[in-house]
Amino acid sequence: MLEDLDFKNEKAVKDALERxxxxxxxxxxxxxxxxxxxxxxxKAVEKQKASELLKAKDNPEKWLEIYRVDQxxxxxxxxxxxAFRVTDTNxxxxxxxLTSLVIVTVLHEQIDIDPEYDGLDVASILEKATPVDExxxxxxxxxxxxxxxxxxxxxxxxxxVHARLAGVLTKxxxxxxxxxxxxxxxxxxxxxxxxxxxxxxxxxxxxxxxKIISKTPCGKGRGDWVETPTSYILARTCDMLQEIKxxxxxxxxxxxDQDAAIKRRKMIKKKIKETIFFWKNKKDAS
Numbered sequence: 375m376l377e378d379l380d381f382k383n384e385k386a387v388k389d390a391l392e393r394x395x396x397x398x399x400x401x402x403x404x405x406x407x408x409x410x411x412x413x414x415x416x417k418a419v420e421k422q423k424a425s426e427l428l429k430a431k432d433n434p435e436k437w438l439e440i441y442r443v444d445q446x447x448x449x450x451x452x453x454x455x456x457a458f459r460v461t462d463t464n465x466x467x468x469x470x471x472l473t474s475l476v477i478v479t480v481l482h483e484q485i486d487i488d489p490e491y492d493g494l495d496v497a498s499i500l501e502k503a504t505p506v507d508e509x510x511x512x513x514x515x516x517x518x519x520x521x522x523x524x525x526x527x528x529x530x531x532x533x534x535v536h537a538r539l540a541g542v543l544t545k546x547x548x549x550x551x552x553x554x555x556x557x558x559x560x561x562x563x564x565x566x567x568x569x570x571x572x573x574x575x576x577x578x579x580x581x582x583x584x585k586i587i588s589k590t591p592c593g594k595g596r597g598d599w600v601e602t603p604t605s606y607i608l609a610r611t612c613d614m615l616q617e618i619k620x621x622x623x624x625x626x627x628x629x630x631d632q633d634a635a636i637k638r639r640k641m642i643k644k645k646i647k648e649t650i651f652f653w654k655n656k657k658d659a660s
Contacts, residue, residue: 381411384418391419394436396443406455413447420444435481438474445470445519465531468523469538475520476614479513484607496605503610506617514618529629532622539619543612562588 379386379402390399396416403409423437445467451458483503492499514520527535564586 381408381415384411384415387412387415388419391415391440394439396439400443400446400450406451409447409451409454413444413451416440416444416447434477438478441470442474442519449522463531464523464526464528465534468520468527468531469535471517471519471523472514472535472539472618473542473615475514475517476611476618479509480607480610480614483610487606496609499606500609500613506613510614510617510621515621524625529626529633532626532629536619536622536626539615539622543615543619560588560590561585 379390379399381387381403387399390396399412403412420437420440423440427434427437448458487499492502562585564584
C-alpha cells in the first residue's frame with residue numbers, strides 16, 4: 375500500500391512511478407519531507423524518460439504523467455513551504471499545461487482509431503472526429519491546472535505564450551506538409567468504350583463512363599496524407615493548437631480592454647481631482 379510507503383526508499387518510489395502511480399504517490403505524501411523526497415525521485419525519472427524519448431521516439435504518455443505530477447509538486451510545495459521557490463515562470467507553466475493537455479488528448483484519440491473500421495484516409499478520419507472547439511471546451515478549458523495557470527498569468531505572459539504557439543505552428547506546418555504525397559487521390563469519370571466504339575455506336579457509348587480512382591500530380595508535399603497514424607497526430611495537434619491560439623487572442627483582447635478601461639477610470643479620477651483642486655485654490659485666492 376502506498377500509504378505505508380517510506381519515501382526515503384527511492385527505489386520503491388521509482389518503481390511506483392513506473393507502475394503509473396504518480397498521482398497516488400502525490401496523494402500519499404503527507405508532509406513536506408515526503409513531498410521533497412518524491413520530487414527528487416520524480417525529477418530523476420522525468421529526466422530518464424525524456425532521454426529515452428529522444429532515442430526511441432516512443433509514446434510520451436509516461437513522461438507526460440510524471441511531468442504533470444512534477445508541476446503539481448511544485449505548486450504544493452510553494453503553498454506549504456515559504457522557503458520553496460518555483461523556478462518556472464507563469465508563462466512557462468501556462469505553455470506547458472496547454473501543450474501537455476493537447477498531446478495527451480491527441481494521443482488518446484489516435485489510440486481509438488481502428489484502421490479496419492475507420493480506414494486510412496486521414497482527411498475522412500479528421501472530418502469524423504469530434505470538432506476541435508468541443509474538444510478544447512471539455513479537455514482544456516475545464517482542466518483545473520489550466521484554469522489556475524490562466525488565472526495567474528499576466529497579460530504579458532499571455533502575449534508571450536501566444537507568440538510561442540505561433541512559432542510552434544509555423545514549424546508544424548512545415549513538418550506535417552512533408553508527410554504528404556506528391557499527388558491527390560481523386561475520383562474521375564473515364565469512358566468505358568474506345569474512340570472507334572463511340573464513333574460506330576454513338577447512341578450506345580457516347581456517354582458511357584465509369585468512375586475510377588486517379589492520382590493527380592501536384593507540388594511536393596501538397597497532396598493527400600500518407601502514413602495515417604503520424605499524419606493524424608500532426609494534423610490534429612496543429613488544429614488544436616491553432617484553436618487555442620485563437621482563444622488566447624480573444625483572452626488577450628479582453629485583458630487589453632480591461633487594462634484600457636482601468637487607465638481611463640484613473641485618468642477621469644485624476645481630472646476630477648485636478649479640477650476640484652483648481653477650484654478650491656481659486657476660491658481660497660479670492
